[in-house]
Amino acid sequence: MRFQRVLPRLLILAALSGSSITAIAQEAQCKKTVYLTFDTGNMSVAQTVADILYRQNVKATFFLANEKTNRGDFALDDSWKAYWQERLKEGHHFGSHTYDHVYFVKDGPSGEIFAKPQFGPRAGITSLYNEASYCREIRRVDDRFKELTGSNLQRIWRAPGGKISPRSVKMGNLCGYQHIGWQPAGFLGDELSSQTHPNQMLLDKASSQIQDGDITMAHLGIWSRKDPWAPAVLEHLIVNLKARGFCFATLPKQDK
Template sequence: MKRISHNAFTRITAALMFGCFSLAAFAQTAECSKKVYLTFDTGNMSVAEKVAEILKRQNVKATFFLSNEKTFRGDFSLDDSWKGYWQERVKEGHHFGSHTYDHTYFVKDGPKGEVFERPQFGPKAGMTILYNEAAMCKEIRKVDQRFQELTEHPIQKIWRAPGGKTSPVLIRMGDMCGYQHIGWAAAGFLGDELNSDKHPNNVLLEKASRDLKDGDITMAHLGIWSRKDPWAPAVLEQLIINLKGSGFCFGLLPKNSGNPSK
């Protein structure tokens, strides 16, 4: 039998290893042919820990949009009592955006490039107030400042208007302040704030698993007062599993940042 020289053996081994790595890379690419973006608004934080556990177990990253909202514990989501929670999410590599500090809803455009807004929390809760660009920028940026106090980490330069209610004037205000507005896809509305009798969890799971497309942004909350049968964890983990099985990876916002997680 003809013996193979050491150099030839080395070349053959290298070629086989390269082939294996190439196949592995191809398999990863084929496995992750689409991307979806999971996002969570603060809400009442009643399922915040469960959401974090599921994301960690599934090795998936998400983007959180923060307001200083009243929580199920009677405190507020950007109080010092939530410092540990946000610090852990930073360590895990999630992204963060502003949801306006006082969860301030857009009402309508005002005169001279201003907007009427109605804070849900804070000293002016329930009042309809005229905001100019500087005032709106302060409302968006205050979340960034507070988050840095809690975590020593800035949020991404992104924000989301409460309820997704906007106008071109409001979007431009955010842009001028340096924060990109992030909405969600129609299929990305995951329904966690809907009536659970009319929209049961199994129906919401089936709909999202079926309808989400490549590039879609989803939206749910870390807790909702109005839903009797909580959406998380009933839907979240199985939805992630279903999406992985359909070839989705999970990206971070803004879309030009971060590596997708499986």
């Protein structure tokens, strides 16, 4: 009876490809954890990122804003519905990046903050946000994601550019969303000039400097970089980190 129970499992393992078996073995042996995260950006390499994560059997966390894409639409338009639905089915996690990609500027005079949307009807205009209006900006992504996928975000958010103050973080907390930044080693550099920071340099740096528990940050496309980062770096980085004994987890971090 014991042999009968074990045999189907052996057959299943035998049916797996060599790369899949290797991936399973690596995950079983890993001793460290890294959290890959991606902000929307212009979405030009969105499918490339998705394909690499799927091929490597890695889950990531995406922070969404309604940013203009290289297709001329916006990242939370209906035209991206299937993309987000597929990522949800694959088991990735999602957070808010503020709906109109609102950059924190400075604290205001009476408990508010000054912030400037990059998109939307008030794009480029610095305005005062109180707790309610800033919460609305964070939660709008959650509401729209529910319309697109039928599911809510995780209760996390990331300020555009990582620009925050204790007051803006507290506003997010009071709204029910935990702010997620990244570690210095986790800044993957995809928004830097490819002339001064070529892909190989960025790959070597991240592969060697990322440490246990680090959160990384890259984008699904950047307007200004001549040589896109993700097609050249992402898969090599994942392979290198697996070789260093890393597992890949989603946010928010779970208490051990």
